[in-house]
Amino acid sequence: MRKIIVTEFITLDGVIEDPGGSEKTEHGGWGRKFSDNNTMKLKFEELFASDAQLMGRVTYDGFASAWPTMQGTGEFGERMNGMPKYVVSQTLREAQWNNSHIIKGDVPKEVLKLKQQPGSNILVSGSAALIQTLIQNDLIDEYRLLVYPIVLGSGKRLFQTGTQATLKLIESKSFDSGITFLHYESARS
Amino acid sequence: MRKIIVHEFITLDGVIQAPGSPTEDTDGGFTHGGWTLPYWHDDIGAHFGQIFADADTLLLGRKTWKTHGEAFEPDPANDPFNGFKKYVVSTTLKSADAWRDSTIISGNVIEEIHKLKNRPGKNIIMDGSSVLMHALIENDLVDEYVLHVYPLVLGSGKRLFPDGKHLNLKLIESSHLPTGVVYQRYQPA
Numbered sequence: 001m002r003k004i005i006v007t008e009f010i011t012l013d014g015v016i017e018d019p020g021g022s023e024k025t026e027h028g029g030w031g032r033k034f035s036d037n038n039t040m041k042l043k044f045e046e047l048f049a050s051d052a053q054l055m056g057r058v059t060y061d062g063f064a065s066a067w068p069t070m071q072g073t074g075e076f077g078e079r080m081n082g083m084p085k086y087v088v089s090q091t092l093r094e095a096q097w098n099n100s101h102i103i104k105g106d107v108p109k110e111v112l113k114l115k116q117q118p119g120s121n122i123l124v125s126g127s128a129a130l131i132q133t134l135i136q137n138d139l140i141d142e143y144r145l146l147v148y149p150i151v152l153g154s155g156k157r158l159f160q161t162g163t164q165a166t167l168k169l170i171e172s173k174s175f176d177s178g179i180t181f182l183h184y185e186s187a188r189s
Numbered sequence: 190m191r192k193i194i195v196h197e198f199i200t201l202d203g204v205i206q207a208p209g210s211p212t213e214d215t216d217g218g219f220t221h222g223g224w225t226l227p228y229w230h231d232d233i234g235a236h237f238g239q240i241f242a243d244a245d246t247l248l249l250g251r252k253t254w255k256t257h258g259e260a261f262e263p264d265p266a267n268d269p270f271n272g273f274k275k276y277v278v279s280t281t282l283k284s285a286d287a288w289r290d291s292t293i294i295s296g297n298v299i300e301e302i303h304k305l306k307n308r309p310g311k312n313i314i315m316d317g318s319s320v321l322m323h324a325l326i327e328n329d330l331v332d333e334y335v336l337h338v339y340p341l342v343l344g345s346g347k348r349l350f351p352d353g354k355h356l357n358l359k360l361i362e363s364s365h366l367p368t369g370v371v372y373q374r375y376q377p378a
Binding site for chain 2: 012013014135149150151152153154157158159160161162163164165166167168169171172173174178179180182184187
């Protein structure tokens with residue numbers, strides 16, 4: 001079965017919202033001041049080990065407004081724009097970004113069907129609301145977290161009140177920029 | 190000037206409540222107390238040894254002071270803080286007899302802590318103390334965060350960082366233990 005891998009830029013206080021600034025939130029863009037070749041390499045490898053993206057509507061809107069016209073993104077950008085994107089939304093009528101498909105209705109059931117199809121890893125970025133649903137339905141296989149050395153004090157968090165999970169550390173490594181990479185898998189008995 | 194070094198056992202969702210035992214702190218109906226116990230490793234003790242070596246003072250909120258006092262006062266030979274001067278911040282405590290070498294700070298807390306830092310001596314350690322911790326963080330009085338990060342998401346409980354406070358940090362050290370605990374040290378940037 002395909003794996004769902006949650007991949008996030010995350011602050012020390014657990015905020016994942018708008019690191020790039022494309023959602024135009026008040027605290028957005030916090031990820032931009034750290035440019036680190038090591039983390040870019042990690043993201044590149046992760047993207048090329050996957051063949052689909054799954055996201056909630058807010059993240060989708062942010063990505064869809066930025067990626068199609070972003071300059072200088074090379075192969076990474078080509079893959080982001082080319083690969084299939086599944087956006088979970090009960091209200092979205094049309095998904096404008098190239099190769100997008102809307103998932104509505106019984107979301108856990110539809111996501112499980114997606115995992116059962118032949119294919120490689122499915123990446124989930126951002127998508128705070130969707131992630132709580134995925135955790136509740138035991139649909140997440142791995143977490144790849146890039147922990148930034150900042151405390152933001154506001155914004156949507158990866159793990160929200162009421163969400164519980166037990167994870168298992170696969171690896172950790174830190175970079176000169178002060179960013180730490182934490183790689184976990186879901187602990188399943 | 191002396192440094193205030195904060196140590197916390199912390200979950201992946203930022204919770205620091207009741208790490209050591211089920212009955213330690215059930216405020217808010219918290220039922221997960223003792224969540225660190227399955228992950229113990231001697232390296233955790235070694236990390237404490239390293240931060241204690243440069244410290245001679247403990248600064249705590251009332252509840253944490255009381256919990257430590259109950260554990261260590263009856264058996265001073267096995268008190269890891271034996272020889273430390275303790276300061277407990279409380280407006281309600283009438284006596285500091287419950288743990289030897291303790292002094293109560295009952296008013297002008299931030300001012301008293303500034304004075305404490307300016308007196309000669311080694312570093313000052315804090316742990317637990319969520320309410321006092323928030324006050325110190327908001328007033329930029331913390332010089333180092335020493336975090337043991339557990340592979341758990343609890344969904345409720347007292348958190349380390351107060352809402353609304355932005356901090357820029359520098360990663361000083363990062364490693365992980367065989368039991369899946371990640372060890373991170375940060376200082377204000």
